[in-house]
Amino acid sequence: MTPEERLEEALGHRFSDRSLFRWSLTHRSVVAEDGEGPDNERLEFLGDAVLQLVVTDYLFATFSDHAEGQMAKVRAACVSRPALARVARAIGVGPALQLGKGEARTGGADKDSILADAMEAVLAALYLDAGLEAARTAILRWWEPMLVTRATDPGSRDFKTRLQETLAKDGRRPTYRLSDEGPDHDKTFTAVVEVEGVALGTGTGGSKKAAQQAAAEEALASLPPADA
Secondary structure, eight states, X not given: OOHHHXXXXXXXXOOSOHHHHHHHTBXXXXXXXXXXXXXXXXXXXXXXXXXXXXXXXXXXXXXXXXXXXXXXXXXXXXXXXXXXXXXXHHHTHHHHOBOOHHHHHTTGGGOHHHHHHHHHHHHHHHHHHHOHHHHHHXXXXXXXXXXXXXXXXXXXXXHHHHHHHHHHXXXXXXXXXXXXXXXXXXXXXXXXXXXXXXXXXXXXXXXXXXXXXXHHHHHHHHXXXXXX
């Protein structure tokens, strides 16, 4: 089975327009090197709107007791770059991507920014190929567990707070070192969380906050259980 076929299986949809599917997986680095054909950036724009609509509709219909602000926070977390990249990795977007040689050499197929953008483009292609209901089915197949977790326990993934509270029990506190790379409009941030000079976790994300949360999550996983 090819990477494209595995991706279709994960989406639960076989594309009738193969050129549309390939377009959604074509990164701008390919076009920059070859000088021809469209990249998937226009599709990202549409895919973001489709995802936002499906997520908003689901939250509105499912959590009638949630105020606007609560739903907005859940939606923001679940359509963020890290969330998109996690789903993209889970369904195999990376191996199916068409990247320029330079981008492929630098690990572009596993960069959060590239994976998140491609995930949106794939959702747009699915919408154009089969309509909103097909896109909704695929989105909820992968996003519903995340939405339910966030909506029913919105604080459960505030890893920075949890790490701080855990360490405070024995008088310790975390500190974060931040670095970034990439152009101003598409930066990737890396955070390293340290406790008493020892690095406990590293995380990346499209914002400083997201990178720190990812680092705190890794640090929490590295700590021994409370009753150990």
